[in-house]
Amino acid sequence: xxxxxPGKLTKSSLTAASPSAGKSAAPVSQRIVAQGAAxxxxxxxxxxxxxxxxxxxxxxxxxxxxxxxxTSINPAEKTKLEDEPMKLWTERRIEELARTPFxxxxxxxxxxxxxxVRLKWLGLFHRRKHQYGRFMMRLKLPNGVTTSExxxxxxxxxxxxxxxxxxxxxxRQNWQIRGVLLxxxxxxxxxxTRVGLTSIQxxxxxxxxxxxxxxxxxxxxxxxxxxxxxxALNDYIVNRGKGNLSxxxxxxxxxxxxIGTHDLFEHPHINDLAYIPALKDGRMGxxxxxxxxxxxxxxxxxxxxxxxxxxxxxxxxxxxxxxxxRDLGSRGNRQKCRMMWLIDELGIEAFRxxxxxxxPSQKLERAAESDLLDTTWKRRDLLGVHPQKQPGLxxxxxxxxxxxxxxxxxFEFARIADQYGSGELRLTVEQNIxxxxxxxxxxSQLLQEPLVTRxxxxxxxxxxxxxxxxxxxxxxxxxxxxxxxALAITQxxxxxxxxxKPVRMHWTGCPNSCAQVQVADIGFMGTMARDxxxxxxxxxxxxxxxKVGAESHLGTKVRTSVPIKDLIPVVQEILIxxxxxxxxx
Ligand code: SRM
Ligand code: SF4
Numbered sequence: 001x002x003x004x005x006p007g008k009l010t011k012s013s014l015t016a017a018s019p020s021a022g023k024s025a026a027p028v029s030q031r032i033v034a035q036g037a038a039x040x041x042x043x044x045x046x047x048x049x050x051x052x053x054x055x056x057x058x059x060x061x062x063x064x065x066x067x068x069x070x071t072s073i074n075p076a077e078k079t080k081l082e083d084e085p086m087k088l089w090t091e092r093r094i095e096e097l098a099r100t101p102f103x104x105x106x107x108x109x110x111x112x113x114x115x116x117v118r119l120k121w122l123g124l125f126h127r128r129k130h131q132y133g134r135f136m137m138r139l140k141l142p143n144g145v146t147t148s149e150x151x152x153x154x155x156x157x158x159x160x161x162x163x164x165x166x167x168x169x170x171x172r173q174n175w176q177i178r179g180v181l182l183x184x185x186x187x188x189x190x191x192x193t194r195v196g197l198t199s200i201q202x203x204x205x206x207x208x209x210x211x212x213x214x215x216x217x218x219x220x221x222x223x224x225x226x227x228x229x230x231x232a233l234n235d236y237i238v239n240r241g242k243g244n245l246s247x248x249x250x251x252x253x254x255x256x257x258x259i260g261t262h263d264l265f266e267h268p269h270i271n272d273l274a275y276i277p278a279l280k281d282g283r284m285g286x287x288x289x290x291x292x293x294x295x296x297x298x299x300x301x302x303x304x305x306x307x308x309x310x311x312x313x314x315x316x317x318x319x320x321x322x323x324x325x326r327d328l329g330s331r332g333n334r335q336k337c338r339m340m341w342l343i344d345e346l347g348i349e350a351f352r353x354x355x356x357x358x359x360p361s362q363k364l365e366r367a368a369e370s371d372l373l374d375t376t377w378k379r380r381d382l383l384g385v386h387p388q389k390q391p392g393l394x395x396x397x398x399x400x401x402x403x404x405x406x407x408x409x410x411f412e413f414a415r416i417a418d419q420y421g422s423g424e425l426r427l428t429v430e431q432n433i434x435x436x437x438x439x440x441x442x443x444s445q446l447l448q449e450p451l452v453t454r455x456x457x458x459x460x461x462x463x464x465x466x467x468x469x470x471x472x473x474x475x476x477x478x479x480x481x482x483x484x485x486a487l488a489i490t491q492x493x494x495x496x497x498x499x500x501k502p503v504r505m506h507w508t509g510c511p512n513s514c515a516q517v518q519v520a521d522i523g524f525m526g527t528m529a530r531d532x533x534x535x536x537x538x539x540x541x542x543x544x545x546x547k548v549g550a551e552s553h554l555g556t557k558v559r560t561s562v563p564i565k566d567l568i569p570v571v572q573e574i575l576i577x578x579x580x581x582x583x584x585x
Contacts, residue, residue: 054327056249063249065331074334085118086248089200094122095186102133102182121248123199129476134164135180136474138202142234143212143227144173144427148414151425153195155410157188167410169403171467171515172209173427178474198241205250207237213260214382214428218436220389223277223372226260229314236315247322251329252337256318262377262550267429267519269301269552270294272339273321278308278371285310287367291340296511299518300340301554305352308365320358328354379549382428383459385443394443395436399456402468402483403431412451420446430467461499462490471509478509480526480538493571497581518554519546522574529561538564
């Protein structure tokens with residue numbers, strides 16, 4: 001077996017990440033192959049079969065790094081080896097931790113590592129820097145589907161925390177709640193179970209929220225209802241909330257999505273695994289894209305695996321791929337542990353073979369020649385009122401400014417879902433909320449609800465397209481404050497200019513790009529800049545050229561370290577030159 005030299009970038013990933021990728025009219029799940037995936041380079045470099053030895057083994061029910069692979073590992077791996085994070089859940093150690101005074105926990109290394117690192121396996125993120133002693137809790141919300149009961153429950157949790165509590169709709173169509181105290185966690189987790197939610201395996205080296213079409217099942221134009229596949233994936237990933245110990249020691253985070261429409265609302269090109277609907281010999285299934293990711297050191301657009309799975313094999317394929325990643329992925333420099341680095345190292349064909357041999361059938365079909373995506377499709381806006389595939393019903397997309405909600409807003413969303421719809425809500429990766437199943441006769445009354453008029457259901461050129469990560473208000477990695485500032489600047493731009501088309505702006509507080517600046521029309525990434533007196537000041541790098549939908553590809557950095565205080569005229573110029581906007585008289 002021939003695999004590529006360690007650390008060597010294959011042409012495939014470089015081609016895929018280039019701004020020109022995505023311009024061909026070839027099917028989305030094939031087009032990057034046409035531009036050079038599975039290159040000669042990847043197929044010829046070295047013959048190091050020992051590289052395919054699994055680096056982990058199962059010990060007492062938990063997957064652990066084998067002793068011979070423990071040299072040059074990153075600090076997160078050491079923390080995992082020192083004490084198994086999942087034991088906080090499986091052995092209910094969380095209960096003991098919750099009974100211990102926080103200062104006492106925080107006085108030892110073990111305790112610090114528990115609260116700052118290991119609790120992330122349970123979806124609990126200590127906000128040490130900006131909200132000491134309080135936790136953000138990240139849920140799992142497969143396909144972004146939630147209920148009024150769940151929303152009300154989460155609202156009741158943050159309500160209790162007063163000014164310390166709030167919630168966010170995330171860029172993976174998910175809920176996060178804030179202000180959580182450790183002492184409340186056991187009861188809170190029991191409450192989550194009662195309403196059919198879980199927070200486990202949502203942080204650190206775990207699979208993130210599985211994303212699907214936010215209007216699955218109600219979309220008159222959908223190719224396939226993504227909910228069954230996404231729910232099945234989630235059931236496997238978290239073992240129906242009990243925890244799936246076979247995939248809780250991955251080398252790094254891992255993202256998955258299932259595509260349901262031509263709009264590509266799910267962003268397949270930036271997920272580690274994306275299922276693209278494709279027919280093969282009359283059978284419904286999916287072509288696969290792999291390896292898309294962002295990090296502070298590298299962005300990579302997903303590339304085709306040259307593989308197709310039937311609907312029935314969605315979960316087995318995911319399992320096989322996760323196990324290949326778990327077994328073989330690098331655990332050294334943490335900036336080089338995402339799955340694409342493994343693909344680069346092995347070459348796409350050798351990676352594919354590793355996935356194939358972990359399938360129950362040990363057979364992975366080659367990709368269908370074409371997929372079912374219409375490459376000429378114009379991506380739709382999800383805000384406002386839209387007819388469903390069910391006659392007489394509409395879905396209503398409501399803007400949530402920068403995804404931030406207070407308890408009262410969530411109670412209102414829950415009431416609106418019950419009063420006007422079917423008690424269901426859908427979250428989008430643009431951090432907005434959709435109320436599905438609204439009888440047409442009730443739509444105009446819904447649009448007059450105070451929450452809806454305050455947040456806005458009608459699309460506007462800039463503000464309703466704004467996406468922002470958490471930023472410095474809560475995130476310890478942030479370089480700048482994002483949400484409030486992004487909203488204020490965008491409102492000012494919208495008020496001062498005329499627009500002929502919408503412009504999607506994304507703000508992210510540091511190079512991790514949680515708000516995906518590379519998919520935005522204009523992206524702002526937090527950095528430090530210098531003012532006119534050479535003093536450090538908050539700044540941004542500006543990204544342009546990101547595309548979503550049929551033409552998906554990644555934008556690139558065009559300006560560096562622009563002081564935020566000087567930003568408005570700079571963005572106005574971009575809006576005029578690149579997006580046809582004009583200044584108001
Ligand atoms: Fe993220 C880490 C927030 C989507 C790339 N991300 C973090 C942490 C956990 C850092 C921390 O401990 O403070 C942030 C928590 C801040 C907080 O208090 O909320 C954080 N990420 C978010 C969210 C909430 C942004 C948002 O406002 O919506 C998103 C939660 C999604 C979810 O429901 O799970 C979020 N993060 C993303 C995405 C977008 C996506 O998945 O489409 C990315 C880029 C895509 C990717 O991962 O390939 C992303 N987050 C990162 C990274 C860089 C990963 C890497 O490989 O280097 C980090 C840092 C890390 O993992 O070391 C990070
Ligand atoms: Fe925090 Fe940076 Fe992610 Fe924003 S992009 S949430 S600042 S890690």
